[in-house]
């Protein structure tokens with residue numbers, strides 16, 4: 100790198116990996132490369148760079164983001180998809196699929212987080228119901244955006260409806276690439292985000308499990324709803340027919356120890372959302388809308404713009420919904436970024452030297468006590484519910 104080379108960011112906390120800089124570069128001089136944890140960062144090819152500075156100017160994570168069309172305060176709803184099957188295969192109440200289905204029915208395309216080889220989490224494009232299904236459910240890993248923003252722009256130029264869904268740093272990144280693009284048919288959906296874990300931690304967890312159970316992983320679920328909406332237990336299905344449910348990855352997620360560095364510096368942990376509508380789990384639903392919860396999933400929905408409101412009204416025949424109040428649904432990540440574990444640096448040092456299994460044991464995600472607790476949750480709780488002794 101020359102001393103006068105452009106620097107897109109100084110510290111890793113300042114880059115969310117959205118790919119906006121790569122998308123707008125007029126010389127295709129920027130590539131996203133993984134660091135040792137699998138998080139992607141932009142790197143400039145000095146031989147191609149003409150130092151126009153567009154990459155730096157476009158970065159909304161560092162320069163601030165605008166939401167000129169947003170309502171002063173979002174309209175808040177509790178939502179359940181009317182089809183139980185749609186809800187059970189969604190993370191919360193199925194708001195995403197209700198909106199996505201309308202876009203598909205109108206000849207549009209959906210962008211969301213799906214899987215590449217070996218369950219590599221990446222954003223993909225879907226123009227049919229089968230491909231769309233893959234986007235359902237939360238993948239608690241940072242998704243690779245690859246060339247998605249350019250594909251969205253191409254679809255908008257072809258005058259197609261587009262629904263783009265992602266974390267708020269991804270939706271904000273998309274907006275920053277859309278100058279001179281007609282966005283009339285674009286709908287943007289973000290989610291309330293706790294933080295996005297390392298792609299290599301997820302990869303290595305799967306590899307660790309494959310070795311442990313001596314079989315390839317054929318299906319994954321970051322949060323298996325067969326244990327109820329509230330419970331957070333992950334499940335893996337193996338080629339040999341075995342299903343294993345555990346909280347190993349979940350525990351590491353909630354330790355706030357494997358998030359992208361920029362998650363601790365998140366700009367979007369507020370109610371000024373970079374999207375037409377926002378989806379989340381409606382925690383606190385029991386108090387906010389008594390009688391609406393059935394432990395099968397309720398979406399918290401914010402309508403942020405007139406466009407989001409119109410789309411909601413259009414799909415309202417397919418959902419059950421109740422208005423709610425902002426103050427009744429506020430979560431920590433609508434007010435502040437997740438606070439990283441003090442052991443984060445030590446964790447990664449250990450991880451890079453000794454691998455996934457070592458840190459999972461050392462930092463308490465794998466322990467006899469956890470295993471016993473999990474068994475109680477999986478076997479005893481359903482039994483008590485069946486006997487009417489617990490809700």
Ligand SMILES: Cc1cc2nc3c(=O)[nH]c(=O)nc-3n(C[C@H](O)[C@H](O)[C@H](O)COP(=O)(O)OP(=O)(O)OC[C@H]3O[C@@H](n4cnc5c(N)ncnc54)[C@H](O)[C@@H]3O)c2cc1C
Nearest residue numbers: 189190191192193194195211212235236238264293379380
């Ligand atoms: C990393 C992460 C952290 C989250 N943190 C919180 C939280 O703190 N509080 C809360 O209430 N909700 C959180 N959620 C959101 C929540 O889990 C659900 O996504 C939301 O309730 C939508 O549910 P649904 O039933 O409408 O959609 P579903 O049908 O489950 O649709 C899932 C949607 O999420 C998108 N998505 C899934 N994984 C990713 C990913 N890795 N990156 C970008 N987009 C993705 C898909 O593209 C799709 O649009 C988080 C989700 C993720 C992925």
